[in-house]
Structure formats: structure tokens, C-alpha cells
Amino acid sequence: MQELFKKAWKKILESKNIVLAAHINPDGDALGSSLSLYPILKEIGKKVTIFNVTKPLPMYLDFLPNFDKVTDKLPKNYDLLISFDCGSFDRLGIEERPKFLINIDHHISNTNYGDINIIDPKAASSSQVVYNMLKANNVTIPKESAICIYTALVTDTGSFQYESVTDKVFEMAADLVKCGVKPDFVAKMLFQRDRLSRLRLLAKAYETIELCCEGKVAFVEVTKEMMEITGAIKDDTDTIVNSVRAIASVEVACMLREDEDGIKISLRSKNYADVSKIAVKYGGGGHIRAAGATIKDEFDFEKVKNMLKNDLKEIVKIEE
Ligand SMILES: [Mn+2]
Structure with missing residues (x-):
């Protein structure tokens, strides 16, 4: 080096x-x-x-x-x-x-x-x-x-x-x-310069949190409608996935955000799961503990969630 x-x-x-x-x-x-x-x-x-x-x-x-x-x-x-x-x-x-x-x-x-x-x-x-x-x-x-x-x-x-x-x-x-x-x-x-619109968006997004894989995986959704109602901007969604990962049982948190070109997925893991593998599979990239990708031209949250559940089931299996 x-x-x-x-x-x-x-x-x-x-x-x-x-x-x-x-x-x-x-x-x-x-x-x-x-x-x-x-x-x-x-x-x-x-x-x-x-x-x-x-x-x-x-x-x-x-x-x-x-x-x-x-x-x-x-x-x-x-x-x-x-x-x-x-x-x-x-x-x-x-x-x-x-x-x-x-x-x-x-x-x-x-x-x-x-x-x-x-x-x-x-x-x-x-x-x-x-x-x-x-x-x-x-x-x-x-x-x-x-x-x-x-x-x-x-x-x-x-x-x-x-x-x-x-x-x-x-x-x-x-x-x-x-x-x-x-x-x-x-x-x-x-x-210490937070936006009110961001806090209002958090409130809406947190209501969509769904746990699966024995509580090891958490999904959270951000729709275009939520952004419009709260006046939030894309930057305001940055840390949502991190706070969802903070749930005690959660190993991987996944945020799905409705974008113009498809559904953006942001993945965060806590202890052992390598989420970069999943991001790469969907054409994205990142790190072991933080990665992301955009599923282009796909706007069906449930479909994407089911797809990801299959991938995530595998990577949260092995415990240290
Ligand atoms: Mn960096």
C-alpha cells in the first residue's frame, strides 16, 4: 500500500x-x-x-x-x-x-x-x-x-x-x-440540525416495520406517498434502516424505497450476515454490514420482499 x-x-x-x-x-x-x-x-x-x-x-x-x-x-x-x-x-x-x-x-x-x-x-x-x-x-x-x-x-x-x-x-x-x-x-x-419532515417520515415508515425469520430480519417501507405527505426528501430516508437494525432481535434490516426507476433496497447487518452478497446479486454493491441496490422497473413491494426473504433466510441462518 x-x-x-x-x-x-x-x-x-x-x-x-x-x-x-x-x-x-x-x-x-x-x-x-x-x-x-x-x-x-x-x-x-x-x-x-x-x-x-x-x-x-x-x-x-x-x-x-x-x-x-x-x-x-x-x-x-x-x-x-x-x-x-x-x-x-x-x-x-x-x-x-x-x-x-x-x-x-x-x-x-x-x-x-x-x-x-x-x-x-x-x-x-x-x-x-x-x-x-x-x-x-x-x-x-x-x-x-x-x-x-x-x-x-x-x-x-x-x-x-x-x-x-x-x-x-x-x-x-x-x-x-x-x-x-x-x-x-x-x-x-x-x-443536531434535523428536519421536522424527516421525523414525520420516520413515524410513518416505522409503522410498516415487519419482522420475519424469527425476528432476525426486519423490513421497513418508504413509499412515494409518505414522502409527499410529509414533505420529506430522499436524504431524509438515509438513516431509517440503521434505526430499524437497532431492534434487539434483528440481524439484518432492509429498507425498501419507492424511487422513480424502481425499488431501492438498503441493507444493514449487525453481527455476522454479509449483506453485500445480496446487493451484488441485484446489481448493487457495498460492504459486509451496509449495502444497497436498486431493483429497476419493479414497484411491487410485496414481490421484492418475498424475493429478499428467500435470500435473507439463508444469510441469517448461521450464528456465531
Ligand atoms: Mn465510504
Whole structure:
């Protein structure tokens, strides 16, 4: 990995016009990781574009430094694209392959679509991979970057709750605090600016919770109608599946959301079930404990649930 970090940094230093990109519908890690390099690359005189196709961007991340610099327009000529937290090239929303691509990620399902691929499935966040790359090259991390790296870490570890959290993660967090991050500021920005529409949506969604497989599997539904009645937006559905997983007996929680192009499924597991397998089966991807996919052109919740029940029955069987 150290060799890759050096090779990637060398390529960055050689490039003049650099695009930082993350996957469509970015989460805190995707956006935080891509924003984190912006001040560092500007400082060393690079022309930098932060690219994302999503409109509007998730507003709960608007406190990240340089959030307002994100654009959905690519520059005409650029030498290098760096992608963050993005498992496959098509999720970037870029048609033409760039001249050179550095792919930085921690998804086990990453398809290695870059010219340089820095994939660390053990990393707690893609921002940890970025951090390790910066450290390997003795790059000083300014406060603006540290806030982005830290926020990405907090959001991708469920506030330091997941198995991916190691001594290294806390060492990194401590170092980022030394770089100027105020953890209470990030926590307030992320978790104390809730929308009433989201709470109203939660109330409606929780009513649909259904347990099966001896209580080990929980389903929760979000329909278009619920979103319309409550005035909720897609961002408001982000953590519903996590709170359903919190039910004591539940090993796997699954949220089904009615989207324009089909039913989006979000899967979360607690102790042992590998939900990435199921997501991959339906054309999606993710991690062992958090994964998702969209069942295209399918709008029948019961049909999808029955299909998933069969898959889930198998993966919740084995207990540790
Ligand atoms: Mn991530």
C-alpha cells in the first residue's frame, strides 16, 4: 500500500488540472473525501475541480469547507481524475474515460477501474485511505481538509460504532483534532440540525416495520406517498434502516424505497450476515454490514420482499 500511496502522489504532483469526483448521491464519506484534497492541491498550485453529478447535493453536509465549489460541469481538458468512495466507474456519472484515473476506495466490491487503484476494504472510510496517503507522503493536513476527513470518518463508522473502528481510527481522529477539528462542531452540524419532515417520515415508515425469520430480519417501507405527505426528501430516508437494525432481535434490516426507476433496497447487518452478497446479486454493491441496490422497473413491494426473504433466510441462518 505504501508504494501505491507514493505512486499516486507522484502522479498528482505531475498533473496540472485535476478533477476530484465522488459517486452519485454522495454520502459524508464520498463528499468529505473528495473535498478533503481541494485545499491541499490548491496550495501547491493545481487547478482543481470538485465534480459531482448530483443535484441538489445533500444539504446536511453543507458545512464542509468548499462545499459550494462542487460543480456538475467537467473542465474541457484535464490530466487526472481522482475518484473517491466509488465502487464502479459508471457511478461517477462521467461518460468519457479520463486520461488518467486514480481510484481511492474501501468498498470490497470495487471493480478496480482506475489506472492506479488504492482499495483498502479494511479502512473505516475512504477518507482514511486519503489520510494514509497524505501521511505516507508527509503532507501537512490543513484544518479545512481535516474537517472533511473527520466528517467522512464519523459518518462512515456510525459515529465510531462499527467493527471497522480500530486503534488506528482513533489515532487518526486524535491527529485530525490536533489539525484543528472540533468534534462537537461536526457532531452538531451532522446530528443536531434535523428536519421536522424527516421525523414525520420516520413515524410513518416505522409503522410498516415487519419482522420475519424469527425476528432476525426486519423490513421497513418508504413509499412515494409518505414522502409527499410529509414533505420529506430522499436524504431524509438515509438513516431509517440503521434505526430499524437497532431492534434487539434483528440481524439484518432492509429498507425498501419507492424511487422513480424502481425499488431501492438498503441493507444493514449487525453481527455476522454479509449483506453485500445480496446487493451484488441485484446489481448493487457495498460492504459486509451496509449495502444497497436498486431493483429497476419493479414497484411491487410485496414481490421484492418475498424475493429478499428467500435470500435473507439463508444469510441469517448461521450464528456465531
Ligand atoms: Mn465510504
